[in-house]
Amino acid sequence: MAAIRRILVANRGEIAARIIRTCRALGIETVLAASVADRDSLPARLADRTICIGPARPAESYLKIDTIVQAALGVAAHAIHPGYGFLSERAGLARLCEEQGVIFIGPTAAQIEAVGDKLRARAEAEAASVPVVPGGAVDTAEAAKSLARRLGVPLLVKAVGGGGGRGMKRVDRLEDLPHALELASSEAGAAFGDARVYLERFVTRGRHVEVQVIGDGAGRVIHLGERDCSVQRRYQKLIEETPAPGLAESVRRRIREAGVRFAERLAYRGAGTVEFLVDVERDAFYFLEMNARIQVEHPVTEAVTGVDLVGEQIAIAEGAGLRLSQRGVRLRGCAIECRINAEDPARDFQPAPGRVTEVSWPAGAGIRVDTHIESGSSIPPFYDSLMAKIIAHGPDRPAALARLREAVAAARVVGVATNLPFHAQALADTEFQAGGVDTGFVARLLARENVRHG
Amino acid sequence: MTLTAKDVAEITKLLEESSFDELDLEIDGVKLSLRRGGGSKPTAPTAPTARTAPASPPTGVAAHSSPARVPATSLDPNVHDVPAPLLGTFYRAPKPGAPPFVEIGSTVQAETVVGIIEVMKLMNTVRAGVSGRVTEILARDGVLVEYGETLMRVGTA
Numbered sequence: 001m002a003a004i005r006r007i008l009v010a011n012r013g014e015i016a017a018r019i020i021r022t023c024r025a026l027g028i029e030t031v032l033a034a035s036v037a038d039r040d041s042l043p044a045r046l047a048d049r050t051i052c053i054g055p056a057r058p059a060e061s062y063l064k065i066d067t068i069v070q071a072a073l074g075v076a077a078h079a080i081h082p083g084y085g086f087l088s089e090r091a092g093l094a095r096l097c098e099e100q101g102v103i104f105i106g107p108t109a110a111q112i113e114a115v116g117d118k119l120r121a122r123a124e125a126e127a128a129s130v131p132v133v134p135g136g137a138v139d140t141a142e143a144a145k146s147l148a149r150r151l152g153v154p155l156l157v158k159a160v161g162g163g164g165g166r167g168m169k170r171v172d173r174l175e176d177l178p179h180a181l182e183l184a185s186s187e188a189g190a191a192f193g194d195a196r197v198y199l200e201r202f203v204t205r206g207r208h209v210e211v212q213v214i215g216d217g218a219g220r221v222i223h224l225g226e227r228d229c230s231v232q233r234r235y236q237k238l239i240e241e242t243p244a245p246g247l248a249e250s251v252r253r254r255i256r257e258a259g260v261r262f263a264e265r266l267a268y269r270g271a272g273t274v275e276f277l278v279d280v281e282r283d284a285f286y287f288l289e290m291n292a293r294i295q296v297e298h299p300v301t302e303a304v305t306g307v308d309l310v311g312e313q314i315a316i317a318e319g320a321g322l323r324l325s326q327r328g329v330r331l332r333g334c335a336i337e338c339r340i341n342a343e344d345p346a347r348d349f350q351p352a353p354g355r356v357t358e359v360s361w362p363a364g365a366g367i368r369v370d371t372h373i374e375s376g377s378s379i380p381p382f383y384d385s386l387m388a389k390i391i392a393h394g395p396d397r398p399a400a401l402a403r404l405r406e407a408v409a410a411a412r413v414v415g416v417a418t419n420l421p422f423h424a425q426a427l428a429d430t431e432f433q434a435g436g437v438d439t440g441f442v443a444r445l446l447a448r449e450n451v452r453h454g
Numbered sequence: 455m456t457l458t459a460k461d462v463a464e465i466t467k468l469l470e471e472s473s474f475d476e477l478d479l480e481i482d483g484v485k486l487s488l489r490r491g492g493g494s495k496p497t498a499p500t501a502p503t504a505r506t507a508p509a510s511p512p513t514g515v516a517a518h519s520s521p522a523r524v525p526a527t528s529l530d531p532n533v534h535d536v537p538a539p540l541l542g543t544f545y546r547a548p549k550p551g552a553p554p555f556v557e558i559g560s561t562v563q564a565e566t567v568v569g570i571i572e573v574m575k576l577m578n579t580v581r582a583g584v585s586g587r588v589t590e591i592l593a594r595d596g597v598l599v600e601y602g603e604t605l606m607r608v609g610t611a
Contacts, residue, residue: 036601036602051600052601052603066576069574070541096574
């Protein structure tokens with residue numbers, strides 16, 4: 001067992017600040033690898049030391065594997081925490097760490113590869129008796145046509161190397177299939193360097209439910225409940241909560257078990273999330289993909305379990321294995337999170353980078369705010385627009401929701417446009433308050449609001 | 455045969471005068487990678503290399519061999535900072551034991567090589583970027599330098 005005394009944090013923004021906080025609590029030194037644009041950020045001030053790894057553009061700094069590993073070696077860090085996004089799911093970083101004797105806080109390179117290839121992940125799911133969306137790989141236009149005929153429309157053409165909605169095309173009429181295949185394939189080739197595509201039935205009314213798992217890397221896996229992330233706009237999650245409201249208890253139990261089975265099959269190491277699509281009309285669920293990293297929405301799980309997921313990631317990376325048993329995980333109450341982005345709802349949610357002249361985040365019982373934004377912080381145009389996550393915890397959903405509504409109303413940001421007004425509307429909406437919305441909710445809500453405002 | 459410091463300097467010079475941007479040379483298991491302009495591309499580390507990198511496994515003891523903090527940029531308009539074009543391990547000489555590329559007082563041209571920055575065994579040349587005389591050398595040999603850190607200063611008066 002190798003004690004980790006110094007961690008290179010290879011990320012930025014709120015997640016960098018969040019990782020540093022746990023490290024501090026554990027007495028672990030942190031070195032932040034920051035681009036020029038982030039040298040004066042809050043995480044840079046929180047870290048014990050900051051080193052500048054390159055220019056603002058991610059391709060010249062946060063995405064350079066060699067530079068990150070060289071930085072870790074240069075500052076004698078024992079481990080690298082990749083956060084989410086950037087290099088977190090690049091097998092190349094995990095592999096170079098393995099070669100250089102630096103601990104990668106995450107799964108093995110082989111596990112990242114296994115879940116990064118969507119077709120391979122599908123095959124692993126099937127092998128673990130985890131249901132997948134009806135569909136499959138297509139090598140030729142003929143094969144695609146016959147598979148599409150069996151699946152029926154609407155269906156989706158998806159990129160094998162894609163994720164998060166990128167490289168995805170919806171087909172509503174069979175005659176449109178050849179064109180969609182061509183388009184998806186060439187887009188996928190350009191975006192992911194992998195032109196392979198596959199077909200899946202399109203679930204008309206679906207909910208996005210994911211299972212948080214942690215594994216010791218030796219085959220033992222437990223879950224920490226599920227999260228419902230159905231409030232999405234163009235596949236970007238906006239509101240997440242746990243437990244998933246209104247799910248039949250049998251479905252909830254089977255989803256959790258399926259998530260564990262999938263991770264067990266890979267002998268998964270560290271924290272990961274197994275995503276499922278719940279088919280509301282059929283009361284069925286299907287494996288979507290596994291995210292081999294800490295997720296943006298992990299705080300809701302932390303709120304109801306009391307488990308510090310970053311702390312568990314570090315313990316597993318040190319070789320301590322799982323410190324929790326499945327029976328030791330207690331889920332208490334409900335937690336809901338709003339992602340506050342610097343984007344303008346009035347201008348079709350366009351990113352709105354700039355300087356935050358004044359900000360005041362809410363506080364209070366059951367409220368947690370994960371952020372890197374203070375008065376005077378700048379939001380550079382090079383990175384994603386996430387400014388903060390407001391998380392409310394309560395003994396039940398109505399209590400958590402009431403706290404969250406108050407917290408969102410109390411948040412004040414001056415200088416840049418934010419989606420705070422959107423969140424206020426969504427949380428006040430009767431459909432959301434009833435719980436268990438499907439992924440079409442945001443589009444319906446925006447349409448309703450447009451009608452109301454003329 | 456092995457590569458001597460003189461060989462490396464000679465090869466570096468040949469690359470500079472050529473129309474190529476990079477050179478990968480392998481002689482008897484000794485691999486030398488040179489790139490123009492301080493850019494770097496991901497490459498698998500290869501061993502052994504022309505120099506032995508000080509990439510000792512991290513130990514808690516070898517802590518904070520932190521580079522000299524970047525001193526404030528000189529206000530003298532005739533003094534130019536030479537910044538690190540990328541993060542990596544800075545070397546003043548082409549090989550351990552070899553004479554440094556430049557010393558205080560050395561005359562340099564914009565294209566003069568003043569050091570090497572290693573990123574995962576890939577050697578990137580650092581050029582003066584300005585002509586004049588080296589007045590100060592701030593970065594220590596074999597130590598991690600940050601992107602943009604001032605390595606040395608050149609007086610142009």
